[in-house]
Amino acid sequence: MGKLxxxxxxxxxxxxxxxYVICALIFFFLIFPIIVIIPLSFNALPYFTFTPEMLRLDxxxxxxxxxxxxFTNSDWQKAMWNSIRIAPMATLISVSLGTLAAIGxxxxxxxxxxxxxxxxxxxxxxxxxxxxxxxxxxxxxLGLQGTYWGVVLAHAVLGIPFVIIxxxxxxxGFDRSxxxxxxxxxxxxxxxxxxxxxxxxxxxxxxxxxxxxxxSFDEVVVVLFVGSVSxxxxxxxxxxxxxxxxxxxxxxxxxxxxxxSILLLTTLExxxxxxxxxxxxxxx
Amino acid sequence: MFDHVQKSYDGxxxxxxxxxxxIARGEFLTMLGPSGSGKTxxxxxxxxxxxxxxxxxxxxxxxxxxxxPHKRGIGMVFQNYALFPHMSVGENLSFPLxxxxxxxxxxxxxxRRALDMVQMGEFANRRxxxxxxxxxxxxxxxxxxxxxxxxxxxxxxxGALDKQLREHMQFEITRLAHDLGIxxxxxxxxxxxxxxxxxxxxxxEDGRIQxxxxxxxxxxxPMNSFVAQFIGENNTLSGVVQQISGDSCTVxxxxxxxxxxxxxxxxxxxxxxxxxxxxxxxxxxxxxxxEGAFTLRAEVLEFIYMGDVFRTRLRVAGRDDFIIKTRNAxxxxxxxxxxxxxxxxxxxxxxxxxx
Numbered sequence: 001m002g003k004l005x006x007x008x009x010x011x012x013x014x015x016x017x018x019x020y021v022i023c024a025l026i027f028f029f030l031i032f033p034i035i036v037i038i039p040l041s042f043n044a045l046p047y048f049t050f051t052p053e054m055l056r057l058d059x060x061x062x063x064x065x066x067x068x069x070x071f072t073n074s075d076w077q078k079a080m081w082n083s084i085r086i087a088p089m090a091t092l093i094s095v096s097l098g099t100l101a102a103i104g105x106x107x108x109x110x111x112x113x114x115x116x117x118x119x120x121x122x123x124x125x126x127x128x129x130x131x132x133x134x135x136x137x138x139x140x141x142l143g144l145q146g147t148y149w150g151v152v153l154a155h156a157v158l159g160i161p162f163v164i165i166x167x168x169x170x171x172x173g174f175d176r177s178x179x180x181x182x183x184x185x186x187x188x189x190x191x192x193x194x195x196x197x198x199x200x201x202x203x204x205x206x207x208x209x210x211x212x213x214x215x216s217f218d219e220v221v222v223v224l225f226v227g228s229v230s231x232x233x234x235x236x237x238x239x240x241x242x243x244x245x246x247x248x249x250x251x252x253x254x255x256x257x258x259x260x261s262i263l264l265l266t267t268l269e270x271x272x273x274x275x276x277x278x279x280x281x282x283x284x
Numbered sequence: 285m286f287d288h289v290q291k292s293y294d295g296x297x298x299x300x301x302x303x304x305x306x307i308a309r310g311e312f313l314t315m316l317g318p319s320g321s322g323k324t325x326x327x328x329x330x331x332x333x334x335x336x337x338x339x340x341x342x343x344x345x346x347x348x349x350x351x352x353p354h355k356r357g358i359g360m361v362f363q364n365y366a367l368f369p370h371m372s373v374g375e376n377l378s379f380p381l382x383x384x385x386x387x388x389x390x391x392x393x394x395x396r397r398a399l400d401m402v403q404m405g406e407f408a409n410r411r412x413x414x415x416x417x418x419x420x421x422x423x424x425x426x427x428x429x430x431x432x433x434x435x436x437x438x439x440x441x442x443g444a445l446d447k448q449l450r451e452h453m454q455f456e457i458t459r460l461a462h463d464l465g466i467x468x469x470x471x472x473x474x475x476x477x478x479x480x481x482x483x484x485x486x487x488x489e490d491g492r493i494q495x496x497x498x499x500x501x502x503x504x505x506p507m508n509s510f511v512a513q514f515i516g517e518n519n520t521l522s523g524v525v526q527q528i529s530g531d532s533c534t535v536x537x538x539x540x541x542x543x544x545x546x547x548x549x550x551x552x553x554x555x556x557x558x559x560x561x562x563x564x565x566x567x568x569x570x571x572x573x574x575e576g577a578f579t580l581r582a583e584v585l586e587f588i589y590m591g592d593v594f595r596t597r598l599r600v601a602g603r604d605d606f607i608i609k610t611r612n613a614x615x616x617x618x619x620x621x622x623x624x625x626x627x628x629x630x631x632x633x634x635x636x637x638x639x
Binding site for chain 2: 177195200
């Protein structure tokens with residue numbers, strides 16, 4: 001927001017300041033609930049509230065107990081490893097299939113592009129609980145219910161729409177004469193894809209992968225239906241933790257996840273900007 | 285090379301109608317025509333990016349209709365250059381060689397030679413976006429030539445350059461083509477480019493080749509009124525053929541005058557015709573009028589001084605868009621609007637074409 005021009009009317013002045021207040025409120029409601037868990041996770045006592053010691057900033061009111069619990073408790077450790085095994089694999093599948101689908105759907109000779117796109121995007125629109133129960137019955141028949149691959153596939157399905165949307169957006173600006181140029185130089189379709197098209201649509205693929213990863217890492221409904229106890233992921237464990245034994249270990253984990261997310265986002269954003277810069281350099 | 289080729293995008297409208305064209309090895313052939321005339325479609329069929337709906341395309345006597353573009357070994361320069369933005373200039377040039385599994389040292393050598401050829405030797409490490417339009421053009425050219433194809437296609441490669449650079453590149457491309465002995469098929473809508481660069485020009489209109497000839501023949505002996513109008517400046521007078529005898533005919537113009545003309549594209553008396561005369565073949569200086577010239581009265585409407593030539597607009601035979609061009613010679617008379625003069629031309633320069 002710039003400075004008010006000298007000719008601003010009273011109404012404009014009031015709106016100008018009201019706008020700042022609204023923005024501040026939005027940020028407060030978005031960020032405060034996330035920020036507040038960070039100090040709480042260092043609580044020395046197993047409560048979700050600030051103790052008088054904490055408010056006095058007394059070192060005795062703080063401890064790393066909950067972090068210690070997270071890293072030693074076998075339930076949490078198992079959940080963490082499950083998440084780490086499931087999310088990347090689901091992301092890999094989402095990215096490969098989603099990217100291919102986006103490229104296919106961006107070609108004008110493909111029939112029924114609209115309906116196909118709608119079907120592929122539907123997991124994003126259909127309420128999660130419906131997809132989840134549908135998958136439960138379907139995967140039970142196939143014997144995938146309660147297996148690692150069942151959860152991975154279910155998460156991949158949820159991640160694909162994000163990849164399709166971000167990659168399609170990048171493909172809009174893709175110059176088709178580049179693939180033609182590669183072909184005229186003797187490069188077959190596969191080589192053209194990996195050497196020419198893929199590097200140029202990388203920013204879209206990376207953002208799509210990020211969304212797919214977060215979707216899987218965050219997901220609790222589908223995994224409750226499709227998974228069994230041996231596929232218990234972090235969100236599942238957190239859900240149990242909230243319902244059964246209210247333990248601030250959740251807060252410790254939440255803090256770790258927030259920190260990791262920020263780091264991941266920053267790194268990927270930097271990478272994306274770098275390749276965007278290369279792409280933006282294309283002629284015209 | 286093209287044998288009765290047809291192309292339709294929607295199955296109903298033919299974009300290219302019965303194209304027959306053969307290109308000799310080492311020839312510089314230009315496909316010239318207004319946009320939508322089918323010239324780019326022909327080029328794309330040759331490159332393999334479009335398939336012919338009908339007919340065969342032969343390369344060295346072998347049909348290539350079923351060979352995918354990447355196996356045809358045809359170099360191509362695109363209108364927007366199509367340089368790979370994520371690769372340096374050197375990597376761009378190296379790409380077609382990598383595809384052909386050529387060793388690293390040989391690759392570097394060829395890239396260096398190709399860059400020197402277009403005088404871009406010191407730019408190998410730049411990115412395409414760090415180059416000017418003309419420089420990108422040179423790189424695109426070098427990239428199409430680096431793998432030594434025998435046939436190179438160029439799709440309006442100079443369209444985005446300014447006039448001076450374009451003229452320079454026209455010269456450079458023709459020089460390279462001749463030095464390397466490659467066959468070039470060049471697409472453009474710029475007739476000057478077509479005339480100055482090519483061995484032969486195919487004029488496209490409405491999916492057909494209207495005329496295929498050497499540039500001088502095309503300009504001086506257009507075979508129909510489209511070509512006469514499209515190539516260079518041209519005056520037309522419409523009328524009806526009165527009689528034909530051998531290489532001369534008389535045409536009664538719509539305004540009543542009867543003129544003598546060269547029957548090119550008319551066959552029988554009574555036929556309607558457009559008579560075409562080039563502006564520089566019309567003379568008004570009596571001393572310069574040649575023996576046997578046909579003369580007509582004209583009124584000067586506008587006199588434009590253009591330095592090397594005078595461009596005069598006249599009212600002739602009821603039409604007020606008759607242009608003549610006169611070289612600015614020491615004895616050239618400058619005309620005044622309103623003046624009535626006598627103009628003349630040789631009947632063989634006055635071509636009776638289809639109406």
